[in-house]
Amino acid sequence: MDKIYGLEKMSLVDYDGHLCATIFLAGCNFRCPFCHNSSLVLDTDNLQAYSDEEIFSYLESRKKMLDAVCITGGEPTLTANLEEIIDRIKSLGYLVKLDSNGTKPEILKHLIDAKKVDYIAMDVKSSYAKYKKVAGITNNKLIDKVLESIEILKNSNIDYEFRCTLVKELHEKEDIEGIGELVKGAKRFYFQKFTDHGYCIKDGFSEVDISIANEYLDIIKKYVPNASLRGY
């Protein structure tokens, strides 16, 4: 298998209500300039994968302590053997949460229909008009895929959230209205606090002040009443 490039052995924050391990898959089709996992997005040829033995013997040994595994990246749906990885995690009895940027709606739909995952956290990074800029790409093809994924999640029975990391230099009030239009009627929405740990794709980004974040929260609640701040 050998496609897992990072392991956080225990997390209380990656899957709300669960004590989980988090595994990191590499590669992404976005280049969000504020991305804090740049090593998993750029220069992936030089990454060293964990062995299956390291990952799965750890998960096997923690079955009584942890109840879930969060799969993140990078963008996990770009990993060809994602389903195999999920199946192996599931065979150990864990719940599986998947993080995604939503650019592979057909994969999300398949995983939902086949009941392979228990929770999906999908990014909705900006309004349609500003999405390319925030995702660091030059055309709308992938953004249209994101829109497809939003509809798939909204119309599914899976437990899910949409989320947006707020970046002072990238988000303005009008973008929040635009995000609201995209996610209108969704089950749950979070605005996440941006933190720069020094590994971003580009420098020069900062967090949105809590008073502004609360203004944005009031806006998004018109579209998704079950909305909250995370990390503030």
Ligand code: SF4
């Ligand atoms: S923030 Fe997510 S979607 Fe954006 S480049 Fe990083 S891993 Fe990809």
